[in-house]
Amino acid sequence: MNRRDFFKLSFFLPSSMALSSVLRAEEDSSAADGYGMLIDVTRCIGCGSCYVACKLENNLPVKDEGVPRASLDLSSTVFTNVFTRKVDNKYRFVKIQCMHCIDPACVAACTVGAMKKTSTGAVIVDESKCVGCRYCMVACPFKIPRFQWDKQLAIVAKCTLCFSRLERGIQPACASVCPTRAITFGKRKELLEEAWRRISSNEKYVKHVYGESEVGGTSVLYISDVPFELLGFPKLPEYSLPSITENWFKYAVPSIITIGVLLLGGAYLYNRRLHRERGEIYE
Amino acid sequence: MSETKPEALEEILAPELKIRIVNRKLAIWLTILSILIGVGVYGVYLRFTRGLSITALSNEYPWGLWISIDVLATIALGAGAFVIAALVYCFRIHELESLIRPSVLSALIAYIIGTIALIVDIGRPDRFWVTLISPNHHSIMWENVICITIYTMCLLVEFSTIARESKYVEFKWIPKIPQSLLVIAVMVGAILSTMHQSGLGGVYLISLSRISALWWTDFIPVLFWSSAIAGGLGMVIFESIISSKVLKIPLERDAINIVVKIIVFFSILYLYFRAAELIFKIGIEQMLANYLILMEILLCSIIPIFLFTIPQTRNNIMGLLVASISLMGGVIVSRWNLVVSSMITSGIYWPTWIEVGITVGLISLTLLLYTAAIKLFPVYPTVRIPVPEVIAEKEVPSLLKEARDISH
Numbered sequence: 001m002n003r004r005d006f007f008k009l010s011f012f013l014p015s016s017m018a019l020s021s022v023l024r025a026e027e028d029s030s031a032a033d034g035y036g037m038l039i040d041v042t043r044c045i046g047c048g049s050c051y052v053a054c055k056l057e058n059n060l061p062v063k064d065e066g067v068p069r070a071s072l073d074l075s076s077t078v079f080t081n082v083f084t085r086k087v088d089n090k091y092r093f094v095k096i097q098c099m100h101c102i103d104p105a106c107v108a109a110c111t112v113g114a115m116k117k118t119s120t121g122a123v124i125v126d127e128s129k130c131v132g133c134r135y136c137m138v139a140c141p142f143k144i145p146r147f148q149w150d151k152q153l154a155i156v157a158k159c160t161l162c163f164s165r166l167e168r169g170i171q172p173a174c175a176s177v178c179p180t181r182a183i184t185f186g187k188r189k190e191l192l193e194e195a196w197r198r199i200s201s202n203e204k205y206v207k208h209v210y211g212e213s214e215v216g217g218t219s220v221l222y223i224s225d226v227p228f229e230l231l232g233f234p235k236l237p238e239y240s241l242p243s244i245t246e247n248w249f250k251y252a253v254p255s256i257i258t259i260g261v262l263l264l265g266g267a268y269l270y271n272r273r274l275h276r277e278r279g280e281i282y283e
Numbered sequence: 284m285s286e287t288k289p290e291a292l293e294e295i296l297a298p299e300l301k302i303r304i305v306n307r308k309l310a311i312w313l314t315i316l317s318i319l320i321g322v323g324v325y326g327v328y329l330r331f332t333r334g335l336s337i338t339a340l341s342n343e344y345p346w347g348l349w350i351s352i353d354v355l356a357t358i359a360l361g362a363g364a365f366v367i368a369a370l371v372y373c374f375r376i377h378e379l380e381s382l383i384r385p386s387v388l389s390a391l392i393a394y395i396i397g398t399i400a401l402i403v404d405i406g407r408p409d410r411f412w413v414t415l416i417s418p419n420h421h422s423i424m425w426e427n428v429i430c431i432t433i434y435t436m437c438l439l440v441e442f443s444t445i446a447r448e449s450k451y452v453e454f455k456w457i458p459k460i461p462q463s464l465l466v467i468a469v470m471v472g473a474i475l476s477t478m479h480q481s482g483l484g485g486v487y488l489i490s491l492s493r494i495s496a497l498w499w500t501d502f503i504p505v506l507f508w509s510s511a512i513a514g515g516l517g518m519v520i521f522e523s524i525i526s527s528k529v530l531k532i533p534l535e536r537d538a539i540n541i542v543v544k545i546i547v548f549f550s551i552l553y554l555y556f557r558a559a560e561l562i563f564k565i566g567i568e569q570m571l572a573n574y575l576i577l578m579e580i581l582l583c584s585i586i587p588i589f590l591f592t593i594p595q596t597r598n599n600i601m602g603l604l605v606a607s608i609s610l611m612g613g614v615i616v617s618r619w620n621l622v623v624s625s626m627i628t629s630g631i632y633w634p635t636w637i638e639v640g641i642t643v644g645l646i647s648l649t650l651l652l653y654t655a656a657i658k659l660f661p662v663y664p665t666v667r668i669p670v671p672e673v674i675a676e677k678e679v680p681s682l683l684k685e686a687r688d689i690s691h
Contacts, residue, residue, distance in 0.1 A: 029627070032656040074342070075342070107421070109424065109486075111419060112413050112414055112419060112425070113418065129417055130405065131407045131410055131411060132413070133404075133424065134346060134405075135486065137342065137353040138346060138486075138487070138490050138493065139493075140493075141491070141492040142492065143342065143343075143493075147341070147406060148406065149336075150333075151406075153409060154335060154406035183591055219481065234492055236492050237491065241492075242489065242490060248423060248482075249420070253478060258479050259475055260474035265373075265412045268373040270542070280440070
């Protein structure tokens with residue numbers, strides 16, 4: 001390898017990696033337009049119909065009989081549940097499930113690419129790929145993916161926005177059974193308009209749609225008459241979390257490779273030349 | 284029957300090895316290790332039959348003892364090899380040559396143990412290989428897995444040169460690695476090591492909202508990289524001291540003095556990115572109020588920096604030993620902190636006995652592999668059991684003199 005090839009190699013490798021990551025970022029920007037759900041906390045009465053519908057639709061075992069439904073945390077067999085929050089002597093019911101982020105942290109994190117953001121808006125787990133490393137659980141800002149702790153061969157499970165129903169053109173099970181229409185299903189763009197319509201037409205609402213800009217936007221949106229922090233919603237940055245990882249691949253990795261090749265290769269070539277000039281045998 | 288057995292043994296094993304096997308201390312050491320490995324094997328059996336419910340892990344703490352100590356800390360402590368190999372092969376610092384073999388061996392063992400721990404930890408150990416064929420180019424974890432896999436191959440290439448020289452195991456079938464290929468393996472290894480030693484911390488960059496501001500900084504990768512190099516080199520010093528005591532070989536003072544300087548540099552780098560950032564972002568009171576973060580800073584940087592810069596402790600074996608143990612402890616504490624202490628949650632995590640048992644078993648396996656490897660492979664080139672000829676050479680004149688005296 002002569003000097004020219006050496007420089008070509010050291011610059012081509014990192015710059016091609018940087019280029020590919022830029023191209024990837026452009027591809028992903030069209031993913032914002034998918035289906036979603038608008039959950040109106042003021043309408044929810046905490047009946048738990050969505051919990052039952054979810055269990056039936058996803059064929060999840062009901063082995064938690066005897067325990068009050070409201071005390072069940074999300075798990076690998078509980079994809080959604082309604083939690084009671086007491087705020088200033090008022091009770092509010094918050095339905096929790098996967099937020100189906102537009103740029104999901106779990107999808108960027110997943111070691112094997114088992115997590116996918118589909119064009120319908122749903123974030124789903126490919127059960128044939130998941131190795132159960134649980135990195136998605138560490139990455140998710142909403143603590144949604146759940147691990148099958150009691151299984152010998154275990155993977156991660158979570159709400160799929162009833163992906164198979166969406167493909168057939170039917171709304172998710174939980175939205176279809178809600179008796180108070182607290183869950184509105186539709187295109188995210190339309191839901192956002194609907195959310196702001198409700199907020200502007202009624203004084204009681206907090207002037208914030210949770211999920212509009214949180215971690216770059218989520219497909220599931222919430223509106224409420226109680227501040228979201230009091231309902232237990234995490235306060236999150238407005239940029240998407242995978243953008244941090246993108247910077248890592250765009251800048252850190254190419255610089256490590258470039259500096260590494262130049263420093264180590266340079267030192268090696270310099271020392272070899274030094275030894276040759278001295279007429280020593282270089283081994 | 285009873286007479287043929289020792290002969291056969293003597294044929295199979297070189298006489299030196301036989302002497303070692305009879306060694307009482309070694310026998311006790313190996314027995315203890317075997318018992319502890321047995322405990323670990325039983326733990327692994329329980330894990331595979333009952334799933335991860337035998338651990339204290341939960342949805343609040345998806346990762347715990349195994350990821351922090353057995354995977355992250357173990358791999359960090361194997362970082363000494365790439366630094367020393369790069370310094371010798373690329374920067375031609377010949378004084379460090381004697382440290383290459385022990386550090387490559389310990390790195391190889393560390394990476395094997397880290398991989399075993401990872402396979403025990405994941406939910407589907409039966410499809411761990413999927414990570415290699417199903418890439419996610421956005422995932423730092425995937426990048427780490429690939430870097431670690433290729434780097435382990437580089438370590439095997441480096442180790443094969445040692446293995447070929449073994450007197451007890453036939454490894455001559457391994458092709459001789461040409462020098463140019465070895466240099467490339469070292470360079471690729473150093474770059475990949477930098478990528479995954481920092482990338483293992485980079486894994487936590489995305490968990491921005493899940494971990495406390497005390498631990499989440501943009502510089503997690505730099506902290507991981509610098510503490511891994513300092514801790515890995517600390518382990519190289521620790522190894523040299525222990526092996527010089529056990530094998531009764533001289534300590535490589537010149538090499539250690541150079542390693543000490545490198546450690547001080549990386550410890551200062553760590554201290555700067557850790558403490559300076561914390562003081563500006565959070566304030567010194569809060570930093571001092573958290574004993575875990577204080578412990579991390581003390582063990583990883585302040586204690587070793589002091590012990591390595593003061594001449595009295597730097598030239599004292601006890602001083603070196605304390606400093607290197609502090610560095611290794613610092614790596615373990617910092618990994619534990621990021622994986623467990625940093626999580627913002629109401630729950631608590633404390634490992635179960637089975638988790639501890641498997642960890643103890645893996646540590647014992649590390650020590651057993653190391654003990655076996657230094658017996659089988661010429662890792663410490665100066666190790667020489669007194670061979671009869673050598674004794675004779677020295678003693679012949681005096682023996683002759685004695686014989687002459689008697690005959691007179």
